[in-house]
Amino acid sequence: MAKRKTRGPAPIYAKRLVHCRREMKKHRVGAYLVSNDMDYFYLTGFTGEDSALLILPRAVHLLSDGRFDEAINQECPWVRRWMRRGTLNAEIAKASEELKIRTLAVQAERFTLADEAEVKKANRSTKLRSAPSILADMRIKKDDNEVALIRKSIRVAEEAFRATCAAIKVGQTELEIAARIEYEMKRRGARGPSFPTICAEGPNAALPHAHPGKRKVKRGSAVLLDWGARLGNYCSDLTRVVFVGSIPRKIREVYPIVLEAQKRAIAAVKPGARMCDVDEVARKYITEAGYGKEFNHGLGHGMGLDIHEAPSLSWRSSAKLEAGMVVTVEPGVYLPGIGGVRIEDDMLVTPNGSRFLTQLPRRLEDAVI
Numbered sequence: 001m002a003k004r005k006t007r008g009p010a011p012i013y014a015k016r017l018v019h020c021r022r023e024m025k026k027h028r029v030g031a032y033l034v035s036n037d038m039d040y041f042y043l044t045g046f047t048g049e050d051s052a053l054l055i056l057p058r059a060v061h062l063l064s065d066g067r068f069d070e071a072i073n074q075e076c077p078w079v080r081r082w083m084r085r086g087t088l089n090a091e092i093a094k095a096s097e098e099l100k101i102r103t104l105a106v107q108a109e110r111f112t113l114a115d116e117a118e119v120k121k122a123n124r125s126t127k128l129r130s131a132p133s134i135l136a137d138m139r140i141k142k143d144d145n146e147v148a149l150i151r152k153s154i155r156v157a158e159e160a161f162r163a164t165c166a167a168i169k170v171g172q173t174e175l176e177i178a179a180r181i182e183y184e185m186k187r188r189g190a191r192g193p194s195f196p197t198i199c200a201e202g203p204n205a206a207l208p209h210a211h212p213g214k215r216k217v218k219r220g221s222a223v224l225l226d227w228g229a230r231l232g233n234y235c236s237d238l239t240r241v242v243f244v245g246s247i248p249r250k251i252r253e254v255y256p257i258v259l260e261a262q263k264r265a266i267a268a269v270k271p272g273a274r275m276c277d278v279d280e281v282a283r284k285y286i287t288e289a290g291y292g293k294e295f296n297h298g299l300g301h302g303m304g305l306d307i308h309e310a311p312s313l314s315w316r317s318s319a320k321l322e323a324g325m326v327v328t329v330e331p332g333v334y335l336p337g338i339g340g341v342r343i344e345d346d347m348l349v350t351p352n353g354s355r356f357l358t359q360l361p362r363r364l365e366d367a368v369i
Contacts (some may be wrong), residue, residue, distance in 0.1 A: 009044065016138065017041050021053060023134045029105045031056055032131055033092065036110050038305040039135040041233060044076040050088060053079075054095060061099075063091045086105055093122035105131035133157060140310045141304060141324030146234065147348060150304065150326055151357055153190070153236040154166050154346060157229040159186035165242055165369050170219055174199040174212035177223070185229040194235035195307045198226035205241070205340035208297055208332060219245045222339050228307065235307045236326050238358055239344035245367045251341060254291065254333045255364050256365050258341045261285040261331045262362075265299060269329065269354040271345055277315035282331040283315070291333045300328040303346065325349040326357070 003282035020043060024032055040053040046059070048068035049362040054061040062072060062079040072081055090237045093337035096104055096119070106116075109131040116128055130166040142150065164181040178199040186192060198211035201217055219225060221244045228237040241255070266363060279299040286295045298314025303326055311319055313327050321327070327349065332342030345358040361367075 005279055009076065010192040012143075012284065013044055013076075016136070017055070017060065019132060020058060023132075023138070024055070024057075024105075025135065027132045029100045029131060030133070031096070031099075032134070033102045033104055033106045033111070033114065034135065035088075035107055036135070037138075038233070039107070042305060046076045046079075047071060047197070047233070052092060052238060054090060054099075056099070056101075061095060062142070063088060064239065075323070080291060087118070089118040090122055093119045093126075097123045098124040101126050101217060102288055103127045103129055104330060105129050107131055107135075114167060120344075129260060137312055139304060141322060142304060142326050142348075144326070146209050146300060146304060147326070147357075149232045149345070150236065151232040153194070154238070154357050154359075156188045156231055157227060157236040158189050158358065159188055159238065160190075160229065161225065161227065161238070164225075168217060168223070168242070168369055170217055170243065170244065172217050174201055174217075174223075175214065176334065177225070178212040178227075181227050184229075186218050188229075190229035190231045190250050191192070191233075192230055194228035194237060194303075196223065196231040198239075200224045200340070202339050203337055204338045206334045206338065208334060208340070208342070217244055220248065222248050222251045222341075224340055224342060224343065226342065233305055234301050237303050237307060237344060237346060237357075239330055239331050239332075239338045239342045239361065240360060240362075241341050241343070245368070247364070247368065248339065250338050254335070254341050255367075257286060257289045257291065258331050258333055258343055259362055261362070262329055262343050263346070265329050266345070266347060266354060266356075268323060269327065269349060269350065271321055271323050271349060273321045275311055275313050275319055275321065276315045278313055279315045282329075286303045286331060286333060294333045294335060296334065297332065300326055300344075302331050 034053040048071050051064040060079050063082045080283035101133045163184045170191045180195040182193050199212040204210045224241045226239040261282040268281045302309045302311045330344035334340040347354045
C-alpha cells in the first residue's frame with residue numbers, strides 16, 4: 001500500500017461520506033466495502049473500473065490497479081490507495097487482514113458467492129456480512145448539483161433529438177436513425193448514450209424494448225425513439241413518437257389517450273404520494289379508454305448515475321415519493337402488428353409537487369416531421 005496523503009475530499013464528497021458514516025453507525029457497520037462503480041463514484045468522484053472502496057470510521061481506502069493510478073491522482077488523491085497486482089478479491093482479503101477488520105459489510109448485489117469464497121479462502125480472520133442498502137437510500141434523492149447535471153444531460157439529449165429529426169428521411173433504417181442520435185449526443189459532449197437507443201418503426205414499436213434493425217422508414221411511418229445521454233456520469237431518459245409526413249389512423253387514436261394518461265399521472269407526482277397510486281392514475285385512464293392490457297409495464301423509474309435506479313414508479317411499490325427524487329413518467333400502449341405509443345418525460349419531485357426537467361413538445365401536431 002502506498003501511503004500518499006494530500007488535500008481532503010471536495011465538499012460534496014466530504015458531505016456524502018459524513019452521511020454514509022452516519023448510516024454505517026446507525027446500522028452497526030464498522031467496515032463497508034463498496035464495489036458498485038457508480039456508488040464509489042458518488043462518494044469520491046473516482047471513475048475507474050474493477051475497483052472497490054473500503055470505508056472505515058476514520059479512513060477511506062481505494063483498492064484498484066495501475067491502470068487507474070493517474071486517475072486517482074486527479075480525481076481523489078486523498079484516498080489511501082492499494083494498487084493490486086493480483087485479483088481484486090485477493091486485495092480485499094489482504095487489506096481486510098492488514099487493517100485487522102473483524103467484520104466486513106459487502107454489497108450483496110455486487111458481491112457474488114464466488115467472490116465471497118475467494119476472499120474467505122485468503123483471509124479466514126475477517127467475517128463477511130451483507131450490507132444494508134445505505135448508498136441506494138442515499139442516492140434516491142438528488143442534491144442541487146445532481147439535478148443540475150441531470151438537466152445538462154437532458155438538454156444534450158433534446159438537442160440531439162431535434163437534430164436527428166431534422167435529418168430523418170424516407171429510406172433510412174432504424175439502425176441509421178439510432179446511430180445518428182447517439183452521434184449527435186456525443187457531438188454535444190455526452191460520453192455516449194445512457195442506454196442502447198431504441199428506434200422502432202411501425203409494427204416494431206409494439207415491442208416496448210425493441211432493438212433497432214434494418215427496417216426502413218416510409219412515408220406515413222410512425223417511429224418511436226427512446227434515448228438518453230450520459231453526461232458527467234448522469235443519465236437522461238426520454239421517449240417520443242414522430243410521424244413521417246402523416247399519422248397512421250390507429251396511432252392517431254391512441255396517442256391522445258397516452259398523453260392524457262401521462263398528464264394525469266404527472267399531476268399526481270408529489271411528496272407523500274404512493275408509487276402504486278401514481279401508476280394507477282395512468283393505468284386507470286388507459287384501461288377505461290379500452291387499452292389496459294396494452295399498457296404492459298410500470299409507469300416509470302428513478303434515474304441518476306444509473307439509468308434505472310430507485311424508486312420504482314409502478315403498481316409493485318407502496319413506497320412514497322419524496323422531494324428531491326427524479327423519476328420518469330412513461331405510459332405506453334402497444335398494438336401488435338400496428339405499432340406503439342410511449343411518451344416519456346423526466347420529473348423532479350419538489351416540496352409542493354413536481355417540475356418538468358424535460359422540455360420537448362408532446363402535442364400530436366408537433367410530432368409530424
